[in-house]
Amino acid sequence: MASQCQLDSLLQKCTSLIRMKQLQAHLITTGKFQFHPSRTKFLELCSISPAGDLSFAAQIFRLIETPSTNDWNAVLRGLAQSPEPTQALSWYRAMSRGPQKVDALTCSFALKGCARALAFSEATQIHSQLLRFGFEVDILLLTTLLDVYAKTGDLDAAQKVFDNMCKRDIASWNAMISGLAQGSRPNEAIALFNRMKDEGWRPNEVTVLGALSACSQLGALKHGQIIHAYVVDEKLDTNVIVCNAVIDMYAKCGFVDKAYSVFVSMSCNKSLITWNTMIMAFAMNGDGCKALEFLDQMALDGVNPDAVSYLAALCACNHAGLVEDGVRLFDTMKECGVKPNVKHYGKACDIINSMPMVPDVVLWQSLLGACKTHGNVEMAEKASRKLVEMGSNSCGDFVLLSNVYAAQQRWHDVGRVREAMKIRDVRKVPGFSYTTEIDGKIHKFVNGDQSHPNSKEIYAKLDEIKFRARAYGYAAETNLVLHDIGEEDKENVLNYHSEKLAVAYGLISTSDGTPIQVIKNLRICVDCHAVIKIISNIYNREIIVRDRARFHRFKEGVCSCRDYW
Template sequence: MATLSTPLISIPRHSPNPPSPTATNELFLSYPPLSSIDHCTSIKQLKQVHAQMLRTGLLFDPYSASKLITVCALSSYSSLDYARQVFDQIPQPNLYSWNTLIRAYASSTDPTESILVFLEMLYRCMESPNKFTYPFVIKAASELRVLELGRGFHGMVIKASLGSDVYILNSLVHFYGSCGDLDLARRVFVKTPKKDVVSWNSMITAFTQGNCPEEALELFKEMEAENVKPNDVTMVSVLSACAKKVDLEFGRWVCSRIERSQIGENLTLNNAMLDMYVKCGSIEEAKRLFDRMLEKDIVSWTTILDGYAQSGNYDEAWRVFAAMPSQDIAAWNVLISSYEQSGKPKEALAVFHDLQKRKSPKPDEVTLVSTLAACAQLGAIDLGGWIHVYVKKQGMKMNCHLTTSLIDMYAKCGDLDKALEVFNSVERRDVFVWSAMIAALAMHGKGREALDCFSRMLETKVKPNSVTFTNVLCACSHAGLVDEGRTFFYQMEPVYGVVPGVKHYACMVDILGRSGNLEEATELIEKMPIAPTTSVWGALLGACGLHGNVELAEKACSHMLELDPRNHGAYVLLSNIYAKTGKWEEVSALRQRMRDARIKKEPGCSAIEVNGIVHEFLVGDNSHPQCKEIYSKLDEIAGRLKSNGYVPNKSHLLQFVEEEDMKNHALILHSEKLAIAFGLISLSPSQPIQVVKNLRVCGDCHAVAKLISRVYDREILLRDRYRFHHFRDGHCSCNDYW
């Protein structure tokens, strides 16, 4: 490794008259610089001792030099750069000095240097690496998560006959766990002859961090059975496993075990207990612990803030936020992500705008990913595009998380070309980036292109996961690719090793049902190895609505209501099927059941972004400041469409309209029509009208949007709950298959 061109203190590499061993031994005992090293409290003092050691020749003694290196590299006021300069002045560093430098770099921000020093040591040092060398260099490999590198060190350990050293084996367990190879970690753990508490901790932590919380807890029980006394490190990992498994009962037992065994409660352990309570949904117990904690840090405050936010108690969350000693970006991220994940994207964006006004702290990757997800929900492409520009201007690394979020945002905001541009601009594409692009093409009705994208993914040797196949099957469903859907579904496990889950079965039932293969769809449900959920029965019920199969619809609806008695979607779908087939008595009876149970249909809501502001409309909405102009435009639209042969499709009054005085105007008052009318009066003719609706678009609104696109010569992009509809020149991208 290259050294600094100008040493801190220039001396010749070899002293002309190095002290004799006898003289050196006397200096060990009598010369002040050596004994004063331990009393140094700053780098400045250490440099003074260093200068004296140079003048007396002490630096050329291996023991003295190693003592100085140790303090330079590992003390509380250490300077690794200075330690390296000192090290490079030593003619023949001993093994202890090499190990010290390797150890210091392994714990630094650049563990690669630890590996490079180790390789240099193999070339320059007269002694071979020993049992103290390997734990440090293996730790560096753990930080870098380079599996082949660590396996190479493992081989060197065996060749050096150090394969039974517990410290080295513990390091290897930690290394394999960090790299995600839990099988190898377990094999090393099992072969460790005399396991100490660190051995158990390493394996428990590996399971916990590897998303195997059940295995972590089972191993902890084994540890208890072996009478190995756990320490605070053990309990932190076990509590983390409880949090991941959402096992509140066992988590409570662990907390009581900590108290009984008198394991010293420290801040890290208290934060782990706090996190467990929050993630297991017990905000009351979390609050009690938080209140009695004598010491709190930003992690403590952020965890309790997250607990209130995730439980939906935003008043208390904001109170905690206001009381925090410092509001770092993690606290802002908690609020933004919790609003976004709970279906409150407008509130999430409001918090982001507030963060922008404060100008500190700066948004990080987590902030932007959560905000992009909120933009995607609302169709807020202006803000989403601004974030994309911000990422470029700040020189932020376009990692896979940001890439996936940008693709998803652009796709859900209607700009498929921009999503493709982002996808094509990045070099590294993991399975989530590919899956996001497949989903983007699928939701825009580009089924064949989505399957081509999947083929290219396989060519690049990226292994598909369950999300990938959900998106591939959705692409087949939206494009009516029945044979292709069957092929992919039945190849999932035998060819790709992905076991079909509930979402995949729901997609396959949808593919078969939409195409009229209701019998095959029913047979697939009956043969499912896992219990069908409401999404599976809902897919069948929706298909029955398309093909008018009342008997099968009743069966599907019955199953849905058994699983979720308050599922308003099941009532609405079955009621619409009854109405289509003229069974009005059944319609009335079904609606009465909903009234008796106080079940209300989710109201249709459509959003449109104009000049960076998102406007929302409900059915029959008159709350908008421009409602007079909007309804005037609707009257104009109705007149122009009528003159072009449009006749309202009354069958689409099957949607629940509970206000009697609105029934005659129900179709024209649908939220997507209000949003389109607002777009016509607010956007220039060259701008596409982009509408996001929370429910499936009804057939009449679909027909109206097609006509408006031709009569007004406008491009309309309508995103409903399931997909995108691109209307242009009187045609829709879905080819009326949706």
């Protein structure tokens, strides 16, 4: 019989399932399989190696008369990494019911299965068990646990696990920062990143990816620039994924020139995602011509565009009103072998009717939005019916249809839609805006907000703006207020939109000439767009507004979108 060293060597040479079966047959025929110390390694190899097979690993496992904890763990690890991670939870339950002793690795592998399957309830049960077993001092296990809570949406539970850890490693910090960033708590993610550095930790690639994601969500340019400087100093910019995140951060902060500068200066090889990120950056900032130029350039550089590349370029054409270029692109992508998916068909109803696949919810919602823009009631009703048939219950569907009716002053139909929303318990998403990084903080405003400490000064500034704007020929677009109220009330509603409040706060809180950055969760309205153009001229300010679709860069009375959005 081969020695332990010889067997380990044989295990390393098992690069195919056939070789594994040959080795397993050898172990069985020699009578040493039940007792050999390399049995667990053999099971692990069958479970997790690319050449392995989980069903074969399970078959081998069943041949073991008295499997050890390590034998169970070997298969559990493979199941947790498999396309069906829920099987890992079944395996864990079966093990827990038997005589085998569960250890920290068992819990860790089971929790990894929970994370991939988004199994919150099972994770809480394992949490209580690991406390009972006395595993709460295991850093790796607790890090896996907080990662599960973060990925399943319970950030408070994740934070509690993090705060109660008697000792942390870099993976613990990374899991918490990424969890906060991905869980719509980007302010806390940035604060934790800063705290991590203050406590003497050196962020790595994973850390900065989470922090950069948070900056992208908030449009937090100053924080993003600090992180970028750290990336350069620590030579983390040799990682293409980190460079892609930096490009995306600058693009989503509205500084496409800085994003392009990073793109040009990259020392590592650019990936397909790098090119796609840059094309989308130009698209979001309304530079359709540059986006199309980049699409051509990437092909010349030997990078084949994919469906995402073309979708980004089509978005650029849409934002810039490049209809002919959009049609040409659509034909080109099919000629290049890129099969259009349902998002590429989001153009108009005649395209929808000719599509070779069934339109999805996103496409019908896009058409409903176009109906609102063009005031097409009949088509809006058709799109709305299709969305109901497909089971969509999004507040946006109802709000868009209600707005189409309201624009035509069909108040009875508006009331009917609102009643349907009540019956279905659909709540409208309130509009809000952020003014970013004033005094190191992010300031949030909702329509008609009076909760801000500087509310009096903000409203006084808005009155001043309204008075000065009239000298430039401004008249409130009261037809945009989709409520059955008087003209004066409509004008007041418009004057206190969240983006106007955010801009006014920026004006009173920053020195002359300082750019103002605003992020809005919904599409900027026509009246706010007109007023902010005037503000940029009156106060000689560059104002960058990121709404849910794109960037608007206002300067000297002109917007980068050329009034097309």
